[in-house]
Amino acid sequence: MNIMTPDWVKDAVFYQIFPDRFAKGQQSYSSLVFNVPYEPWDAPPTLQGYKGGDLWGVIEQLDYLQDLGINAIYFTPIFQSASNHRYHTHDYYQVDPILGGNIALEKLLDAAHQRGMKVVLDGVFNHASRGFFFFNDILENGPHSPWLDWFKVEGWPLSAYDGSHPANYVGWVGNRALPEFNHDNPDVREYIMQIGEYWLKQGIDGWRLDVPFEIETPGFWQEFRQRVKAVNPEAYIVGEVWGDSRQWLDGSQFDGVMNYLFTGPTIAFCAGDRVLYDLVKAPDYYPYPPLDAQGYGEKIQSLLKLYPWEIQLTQLNLLSSHDTARLLSVAGEDKDSLKLATFLLLTFPGAPSIYYGDEVGLPGRLDPDSRRGFPAPEQWDRDLLDYHKQLIALRHRYPALRRGDYRMIWAQGLCYGFARCLGDSQLLVLVNAGTQSARATFESAGGLGQIIWGYPELNQEEVGQDTRFEVTLGARQGCVLLQQG
Amino acid sequence: MNIMTPDWVKDAVFYQIFPDRFAKGQQSYSSLVFNVPYEPWDAPPTLQGYKGGDLWGVIEQLDYLQDLGINAIYFTPIFQSASNHRYHTHDYYQVDPILGGNIALEKLLDAAHQRGMKVVLDGVFNHASRGFFFFNDILENGPHSPWLDWFKVEGWPLSAYDGSHPANYVGWVGNRALPEFNHDNPDVREYIMQIGEYWLKQGIDGWRLDVPFEIETPGFWQEFRQRVKAVNPEAYIVGEVWGDSRQWLDGSQFDGVMNYLFTGPTIAFCAGDRVLYDLVKAPDYYPYPPLDAQGYGEKIQSLLKLYPWEIQLTQLNLLSSHDTARLLSVAGEDKDSLKLATFLLLTFPGAPSIYYGDEVGLPGRLDPDSRRGFPAPEQWDRDLLDYHKQLIALRHRYPALRRGDYRMIWAQGLCYGFARCLGDSQLLVLVNAGTQSARATFESAGGLGQIIWGYPELNQEEVGQDTRFEVTLGARQGCVLLQQG
Numbered sequence: 005m006n007i008m009t010p011d012w013v014k015d016a017v018f019y020q021i022f023p024d025r026f027a028k029g030q031q032s033y034s035s036l037v038f039n040v041p042y043e044p045w046d047a048p049p050t051l052q053g054y055k056g057g058d059l060w061g062v063i064e065q066l067d068y069l070q071d072l073g074i075n076a077i078y079f080t081p082i083f084q085s086a087s088n089h090r091y092h093t094h095d096y097y098q099v100d101p102i103l104g105g106n107i108a109l110e111k112l113l114d115a116a117h118q119r120g121m122k123v124v125l126d127g128v129f130n131h132a133s134r135g136f137f138f139f140n141d142i143l144e145n146g147p148h149s150p151w152l153d154w155f156k157v158e159g160w161p162l163s164a165y166d167g168s169h170p171a172n173y174v175g176w177v178g179n180r181a182l183p184e185f186n187h188d189n190p191d192v193r194e195y196i197m198q199i200g201e202y203w204l205k206q207g208i209d210g211w212r213l214d215v216p217f218e219i220e221t222p223g224f225w226q227e228f229r230q231r232v233k234a235v236n237p238e239a240y241i242v243g244e245v246w247g248d249s250r251q252w253l254d255g256s257q258f259d260g261v262m263n264y265l266f267t268g269p270t271i272a273f274c275a276g277d278r279v280l281y282d283l284v285k286a287p288d289y290y291p292y293p294p295l296d297a298q299g300y301g302e303k304i305q306s307l308l309k310l311y312p313w314e315i316q317l318t319q320l321n322l323l324s325s326h327d328t329a330r331l332l333s334v335a336g337e338d339k340d341s342l343k344l345a346t347f348l349l350l351t352f353p354g355a356p357s358i359y360y361g362d363e364v365g366l367p368g369r370l371d372p373d374s375r376r377g378f379p380a381p382e383q384w385d386r387d388l389l390d391y392h393k394q395l396i397a398l399r400h401r402y403p404a405l406r407r408g409d410y411r412m413i414w415a416q417g418l419c420y421g422f423a424r425c426l427g428d429s430q431l432l433v434l435v436n437a438g439t440q441s442a443r444a445t446f447e448s449a450g451g452l453g454q455i456i457w458g459y460p461e462l463n464q465e466e467v468g469q470d471t472r473f474e475v476t477l478g479a480r481q482g483c484v485l486l487q488q489g
Numbered sequence: 490m491n492i493m494t495p496d497w498v499k500d501a502v503f504y505q506i507f508p509d510r511f512a513k514g515q516q517s518y519s520s521l522v523f524n525v526p527y528e529p530w531d532a533p534p535t536l537q538g539y540k541g542g543d544l545w546g547v548i549e550q551l552d553y554l555q556d557l558g559i560n561a562i563y564f565t566p567i568f569q570s571a572s573n574h575r576y577h578t579h580d581y582y583q584v585d586p587i588l589g590g591n592i593a594l595e596k597l598l599d600a601a602h603q604r605g606m607k608v609v610l611d612g613v614f615n616h617a618s619r620g621f622f623f624f625n626d627i628l629e630n631g632p633h634s635p636w637l638d639w640f641k642v643e644g645w646p647l648s649a650y651d652g653s654h655p656a657n658y659v660g661w662v663g664n665r666a667l668p669e670f671n672h673d674n675p676d677v678r679e680y681i682m683q684i685g686e687y688w689l690k691q692g693i694d695g696w697r698l699d700v701p702f703e704i705e706t707p708g709f710w711q712e713f714r715q716r717v718k719a720v721n722p723e724a725y726i727v728g729e730v731w732g733d734s735r736q737w738l739d740g741s742q743f744d745g746v747m748n749y750l751f752t753g754p755t756i757a758f759c760a761g762d763r764v765l766y767d768l769v770k771a772p773d774y775y776p777y778p779p780l781d782a783q784g785y786g787e788k789i790q791s792l793l794k795l796y797p798w799e800i801q802l803t804q805l806n807l808l809s810s811h812d813t814a815r816l817l818s819v820a821g822e823d824k825d826s827l828k829l830a831t832f833l834l835l836t837f838p839g840a841p842s843i844y845y846g847d848e849v850g851l852p853g854r855l856d857p858d859s860r861r862g863f864p865a866p867e868q869w870d871r872d873l874l875d876y877h878k879q880l881i882a883l884r885h886r887y888p889a890l891r892r893g894d895y896r897m898i899w900a901q902g903l904c905y906g907f908a909r910c911l912g913d914s915q916l917l918v919l920v921n922a923g924t925q926s927a928r929a930t931f932e933s934a935g936g937l938g939q940i941i942w943g944y945p946e947l948n949q950e951e952v953g954q955d956t957r958f959e960v961t962l963g964a965r966q967g968c969v970l971l972q973q974g
Contacts, residue, residue: 039638039674039675039676040635040636041635041637041638042635043633052630052631052633052634053633054633056635084622086622086629086630086634087629087630088630092629094625095580097583098582101622133629134620134628134629135619135620135621135628135629137569137571137580137620140579140618141571143571143619143620143650144537144571144572144577144618144620144666145538145571148535148537148538149537150526150527150541150587151525152526153524153526163651164650165648165649165650166648166651181629189524190524191524191525
């Protein structure tokens with residue numbers, strides 16, 4: 005199969021926004037939310053409270069994102085939903101009124117596209133919510149409902165809100181708040197396909213698919229891909245699959261997945277035994293136990309062998325998300341762990357995704373703490389922000405970081421290195437995760453190297469067509485050398 | 490106050506459609522309702538079942554309606570709702586998917602307007618439903634909901650679906666399925682005003698307002714009128730108020746009400762003791778006890794004195810509705826009672842409204858029986874249908890029937906008569922509700938009369954500027970004479 009993935013994703017640096025918490029528009033655009041009482045922005049988030057972030061606020065922050073180097077936004081759900089995270093979809097065709105409604109998305113798409121920024125939405129198609137029309141009709145009309153076959157009703161009466169009785173319908177992971185669609189019903193399947201098409205036609209640039217592995221109807225995701233790509237062949241489809249995703253990454257379904265197989269080892273290597281196990285044991289990724297360079301290299305090699313290269317270039321790589329604790333907290337607030345992992349993120353094949361606030365040092369334990377309000381500028385870690393900017397700029401400057409082959413060149417102790425090679429140019433990336441300085445010695449085809457990132461001690465010598473490198477890196481440091489063919 | 494009401498309503502003959510039961514489109518326009526199982530069209534209706542009538546079906550029946558003489562349609566609710574009558578609004582901005590969605594309404598409006606037909610929708614603004622987004626959020630998030638103040642929460646926990654616990658919120662007439670809006674919240678008020686404006690902008694011609702008397706927020710309906718009329722000064726606003734409606738008919742709020750003060754006496758006069766009391770004792774109108782001509786005349790005189798004349802001409806007059814038993818059943822299936830009452834309906838000031846199916850002799854006791862599927866042509870009472878056509882044509886032919894003054898000219902026994910006078914022309918309308926023939930004798934200013942409806946025995950004689958009439962009407966007959974000034 006000739007695998008085709010969207011070209012723009014290979015050059016993308018994503019920013020993941022949890023819309024209730026990123027930014028609140030300075031202007032009140034809607035006359036409907038004048039008197040809505042929200043939780044204080046700075047207060048610790050609660051599981052059910054709203055802080056009132058909106059898409060108007062995102063529009064106002066596009067300068068900030070562009071300045072950071074971001075050229076793609078991935079939003080957690082924005083459709084009308086009776087939950088602050090909006091995974092409980094109430095209406096797939098309406099942007100939540102608190103977020104500014106459909107008009108705010110329209111304006112955001114215009115503004116983002118004018119800046120060359122892409123926008124990807126979160127599609128929650130496995131389950132809906134208790135208030136979702138077609139399920140609500142079953143609650144209201146019982147066996148008389150014409151939509152009975154849209155869900156998986158197992159008996160009567162339904163008990164949607166009273167946990168002391170059996171729910172009598174299938175909810176996602178047994179959660180009665182999230183009734184699962186019956187995807188085998190052709191009407192349901194068509195309904196979801198049309199949603200997929202509709203928002204593409206409205207101008208979004210792709211779908212991040214929530215728990216797509218739960219939908220086992222044969223051909224479902226293949227049809228989704230065909231219909232979405234028929235609207236826009238360059239649309240990005242990325243699935244939320246935490247582990248081995250070969251089943252969906254054969255080219256007929258997704259362009260990539262949320263690459264937690266990169267996340268876990270990268271944290272385990274960079275943060276080592278600083279990782280707070282309590283923060284990582286629940287989510288389905290593995291930042292623990294610690295990895296040394298050899299162990300990290302093996303994980304990465306095996307990951308890179310798992311999927312076709314065309315897919316690797318459009319994976320969504322990340323260090324934190326709304327579903328994990330933030331890396332800063334995972335690493336016991338050790339900033340260098342975050343810096344090193346971010347360095348590896350920005351030099352890895354596939355599109356990096358930065359979870360809003362990570363770039364300014366926002367901490368956050370597990371949900372709801374990982375979804376705090378974006379801090380005010382006076383609380384930002386400016387050094388960290390600057391670090392992100394520079395690394396993102398580096399990635400944009402060197403196509404080899406985005407599309408170049410990946411080849412491990414060094415793995416000893418806690419020092420790890422790899423080359424990213426594209427055409428005549430080759431970048432040599434080294435990272436020392438140890439608390440002592442470390443030396444790497446290796447040969448690489450091509451001329452003398454030039455330091456383009458970091459402050460290594462570099463000795464090099466041309467040996468025929470190759471160059472022999474001796475690189476000494478300070479504790480917890482990374483560097484990049486540019487070697488021309 | 491200078492009272493302005495929409496001119497077109499004075500010339501309108503309405504047809505009231507209960508959309509789930511009037512007509513089902515022959516073509517499947519939506520790919521989403523292919524596999525929806527409906528109740529059989531001909532089976533007795535149930536309180537919760539759907540029969541699947543839609544707006545596509547209405548479009549296909551516009552020829553039928555036009556042929557009948559209808560030039561305005563009043564729909565019971567069409568917005569997305571988890572109830573077959575759709576009074577439990579789930580989304581005020583979406584036409585129900587079973588009805589064909591917003592696209593079907595758009596096409597219907599186009600098709601109706603091309604024929605010069607108006608379309609009035611039912612606005613249910615006192616209460617919403619349990620699945621309505623803003624209420625559902627309260628169900629889902631409890632005290633954390635930002636929309637708490639949109640409804641009238643009285644305590645926790647809410648029990649929306651389990652009748653064994655207190656609902657803890659205000660529902661319309663205590664019905665927990667119908668949470669009442671808090672209209673004192675300016676956001677709620679604005680939300681409803683915007684709905685009112687929105688559908689006018691989409692091209693509807695007016696609003697029938699459900700239980701508007703329940704909304705007591707000062708200035709609410711005045712603002713509604715101002716905002717609706719600002720979009721379309723000729724929009725019709727008609728309230729569902731069953732009794733004395735002076736409070737809303739001062740020109741600052743509604744153009745008319747559903748004129749049950751006409752319905753009750755007219756049935757009581759035409760059907761007399763044929764009325765099945767069990768069918769009329771619950772709804773808030775008074776077709777019982779029977780009235781003689783004198784009694785009927787008094788009721789009508791008092792009704793005509795109640796409101797300004799400009800309002801009288803835009804009242805919505807009716808004999809049955811989805812909220813009553815059908816007149817044919819009320820009258821113990823006595824067809825003449827229906828014919829006589831229809832005769833009075835079509836000759837009365839104000840816009841007549843025919844409840845779908847009444848014109849072909851569809852019977853129906855109280856809800857749900859009054860909401861049967863429209864019968865197949867082979868089941869129609871063709872005589873009754875023809876009778877309706879002719880009376881409607883008569884009303885269209887003579888402006889005096891629509892706009893002429895109303896003056897009682899005869900009331901004796903069960904024989905009642907009135908004149909409708911406009912400019913030089915005057916129509917003399919007589920009806921004999923008795924089972925014996927009856928004679929009316931009276932003088933009327935103007936020349937000799939001409940029989941334009943019915944088969945009375947007419948003797949007349951000019952006396953100066955007047956004519957003396959002696960009209961003998963057969964049992965259960967009506968007639969109309971045309972007298973030129």
